[in-house]
Amino acid sequence: MKARWIHAGVFLYGSVLLSAALFAQGGQRGIPAADPKNAEKPFDKHDLSGFWTRNGSPGGYGGGGTCRDCGDRGFGNDVPSFTPLGQKMFDANKPSYGRNLGTPDAAAHPEEHIGRRRAVPPANGTDPYQYCNPMGPSRALIYPDPVEFVVLPDRLYQHFEWGYGLRTIWTDGRKPLMDPDLPRWWGYSAGRWDGDTFVVTTTGVDERTWVDHFGYPHSVDMVLEERYRRTAYDVVELDMTITDPKIYSAPWKSQTKKFRKLEKGTIKSIEGWSGLLEDICAPADEVDQFNKRVRDPAGGVVR
Amino acid sequence: MRTFCFLLLIGGLLISMSAFAHHGTGVSYDASNPVTLKATVTEFRYANPHPQLYFDVTDEKGTVVHWSGEFYPNPAQLIQGGWGRKRSTDALPFGAKITITLAPSRAGTPVGAILTLLNEKGEVIMGVAGGGPGEAPRGGAPAPSGAGVPR
Numbered sequence: 127m128k129a130r131w132i133h134a135g136v137f138l139y140g141s142v143l144l145s146a147a148l149f150a151q152g153g154q155r156g157i158p159a160a161d162p163k164n165a166e167k168p169f170d171k172h173d174l175s176g177f178w179t180r181n182g183s184p185g186g187y188g189g190g191g192t193c194r195d196c197g198d199r200g201f202g203n204d205v206p207s208f209t210p211l212g213q214k215m216f217d218a219n220k221p222s223y224g225r226n227l228g229t230p231d232a233a234a235h236p237e238e239h240i241g242r243r244r245a246v247p248p249a250n251g252t253d254p255y256q257y258c259n260p261m262g263p264s265r266a267l268i269y270p271d272p273v274e275f276v277v278l279p280d281r282l283y284q285h286f287e288w289g290y291g292l293r294t295i296w297t298d299g300r301k302p303l304m305d306p307d308l309p310r311w312w313g314y315s316a317g318r319w320d321g322d323t324f325v326v327t328t329t330g331v332d333e334r335t336w337v338d339h340f341g342y343p344h345s346v347d348m349v350l351e352e353r354y355r356r357t358a359y360d361v362v363e364l365d366m367t368i369t370d371p372k373i374y375s376a377p378w379k380s381q382t383k384k385f386r387k388l389e390k391g392t393i394k395s396i397e398g399w400s401g402l403l404e405d406i407c408a409p410a411d412e413v414d415q416f417n418k419r420v421r422d423p424a425g426g427v428v429r
Numbered sequence: 430m431r432t433f434c435f436l437l438l439i440g441g442l443l444i445s446m447s448a449f450a451h452h453g454t455g456v457s458y459d460a461s462n463p464v465t466l467k468a469t470v471t472e473f474r475y476a477n478p479h480p481q482l483y484f485d486v487t488d489e490k491g492t493v494v495h496w497s498g499e500f501y502p503n504p505a506q507l508i509q510g511g512w513g514r515k516r517s518t519d520a521l522p523f524g525a526k527i528t529i530t531l532a533p534s535r536a537g538t539p540v541g542a543i544l545t546l547l548n549e550k551g552e553v554i555m556g557v558a559g560g561g562p563g564e565a566p567r568g569g570a571p572a573p574s575g576a577g578v579p580r
Contacts, residue, residue, distance in 0.1 A: 182516075188506035226456050247457040247535070271505075287505075396513030403505050404477075411476035420481055420497045424457040426536025 156182015158194045159361045159386040167359035174354060175277040177392065177402075178362055178385035180270040186388045187287060187403065192270045196384035199223070199268055201338040201366070205239045205378060212343060212373035215333075216241070217362035219341030220251040241340045248417075249425020253341070254334055256417065258289075260311035262330055262335025264350060264366060264380075266291055269339075272388055274311040274402060282317060287393070287402045295326050301347075306330035309346045326352040337368065345372040360387035454479075454499065458532035458542040465530045468496065473521040475514045478503040482521065482543060484529065496539040500557060510556040520554045527554070529578055 151204055179186040182193040192199060210257065224242040225232040232243035248256055255261060266286045276283040280298040287292075295315040303314040305354055306329060313331035317324055328350040337344055348370040355363045366380035391400040433565065472483040480500040485493050502510070521527075526549040531541025546554040 185509045185510075188509050189503055190506070222454060222456055224459070241522065245456045248454050249457065314570065328440070394508075396511070396516075398510050403508070405503070405505055407478055408476075411474070414497070415474060415476065416479045416481060419483070420479065420540055422498045422501075423497065423538045424534045424536065424540040426534070426538055 138181060138251075155191050156193050157386075159185060159196050159384040160358050161386075164358065164360045164387075169319065169356060169359040170326075172319060172355050173277070174275045174282065174324060174356060177272050177274050177388040177390065179272040179388050180268070180385055181272070182270065184368055185392065186386070186395050187272045189271060189288070191268075193322045193384065193386055196270075196386070197268075197381045198376075199270065199338070200242060200340050200381070201264060201268065201342060201368070202379060202381045203237075203239050203242070205342070206374040206376040209371070209373055209375060211345075212370075215343035215373065216231075216341070218252070219251075219336060219343055220244075220246050221336075221339060221341035222246060222253055222256075223339040224249045240340055247425035249422045249427040253339070254336065255289075255339075255407065256412070258409050258412050259334065260291055261286075261289060262331050262336050263293060263312060263315070263352075265335065265339060266293070267352070267364065267366075268383065271405065272402060273385075276420070285402060288405045290402070290404055295403070300313060302327040302329055304329055309333065309361045311335060320326060322355060325352040326350075326354070328352070343373055344368060344370050347372055361385070362387075393404070455532075455542065457534060457540075459535050460532040460542070460544070463530050463544055464533050464541070465528065466496070468527050468529050470523060470525040470527060471495070472523070473518060474503060475507075475517050477505075480504065480507070480517075482529075482546075484527065486539075489546050489575065494539050496531075496541070498541045498543045500543050501556065502555070507555060510530065512552075512555045513546065517555050520548065554562070 154316040160403055180192045180196045181187055182191045182196070222245050224245045225235060225238070227244045227246055227382070235243060258419070266289065269286070269288050270290040271286070273287065273399065274285040276285060280296065281349070284293040284295065286293070291312070293312045293315065295317040297317045300316050302316045306314055309330050309332040311332050313328040315326050315328040317326040330346065330350055331344065331350065333344060333346045336342060348368055349368045352368070353365045357363050362385040364383045368374065370377040393402060394400050395403065435524050463486050466486045467488045468484040470482065470484050474481040480503070482498045482500065484498070486496055487493050504514070507513070528547040529543060530545040532544055534540040543557055546557045
């Protein structure tokens with residue numbers, strides 16, 4: 127009995143500490159991007175290959191919060207003003223992330239753009255990912271789960287664990303495809319090196335995707351620029367800019383996002399089978415089961 | 430044992446309430462008013478990204494209410510906590526007796542987000558002690574070694 131009390135006490139104490147830590151850090155918890163033990167390891171600034179993650183857990187995968195200094199889960203808080211069309215599209219998007227709409231908590235944080243303070247129950251929301259639609263490039267990059275960069279002579283694949291999405295960035299010298307005939311969920315991406323910065327220009331992204339999980343809109347004419355810099359053996363930094371005059375009155379620069387390196391073999395199945403997990407959002411599970419049997423009744427919605 | 434379980438629940442709730450803040454489907458549930466129920470498992474789905482548990486609760490008058498609950502750890506998180514599909518499914522067969530603590534639906538429907546899950550012996554199942562979809566500590570909080578959860 128005494129041992130049980132000790133265990134319970136330790137658990138309770140640890141829980142309180144963890145809880146306090148999570149609150150105190152405003153969600154920016156977890157481990158930092160750079161591991162001091164890697165500080166002296168050599169690296170090639172032009173080599174982006176491998177497994178990277180923005181996840182803050184030691185394992186580096188499984189959703190959750192971002193690593194401590196890796197930026198948050200939104201594109202950025204400095205949102206340019208909307209155009210009339212942009213405002214209309216923003217209002218039509220009903221996210222379920224951020225502070226709850228109309229609550230004292232939302233009112234207490236005017237420093238945060240309203241997009242981060244308008245969460246509604248998913249049953250009343252319009253998040254396209256609730257129906258397992260592809261996230262699109264910016265949202266997928268921000269999500270704190272692993273992504274494998276596979277570098278080939280003429281392209282770079284980004285294989286995202288979450289959704290098991292595959293995106294192609296062509297590096298064969300082609301120019302960005304402006305005004306493509308057919309929008310695509312992942313758009314059309316062309317990459318090139320500018321010094322030590324890998325610059326990706328993406329166009330033609332289906333406007334049903336959101337910029338991030340806070341429901342910021344974009345038009346099909348959005349030009350997304352990503353600038354990657356490998357700043358350490360185990361760190362890649364990413365800055366993004368959205369230029370979309372139909373929606374935003376000025377280019378929108380992201381908060382700097384960091385990815386930390388995951389050594390091969392870190393991600394494992396229960397049997398130890400290494401490699402990206404198949405985190406597919408299948409409509410057979412999510413739409414036909416979860417949404418109908420849990421999400422909707424949880425929101426008091428009968429369809 | 431009862432006191433031990435109570436402390437376990439409180440500890441789990443402290444973790445889960447912090448992880449609840451501002452995230453995902455958490456907006457559907459009221460984590461500040463958790464409910465603890467004795468229940469019988471009717472169905473378990475180890476699905477990505479939302480594992481689901483369906484269970485019956487019988488009140489004092491014998492009325493059966495069909496509940497549904499979502500786990501906050503997704504399979505990737507559960508795997509890191511050692512809770513693969515087979516182990517989880519074996520722990521939650523049809524008819525299993527459980528004690529479950531939920532953040533109930535704000536809509537007042539018999540749906541909740543699972544905060545803590547104990548089997549008939551009082552052992553923590555699936556390491557569940559909070560978080561949100563894609564938000565929980567890996568595999569939920571670990572069970573105390575004295576809780577008898579196989580490692």
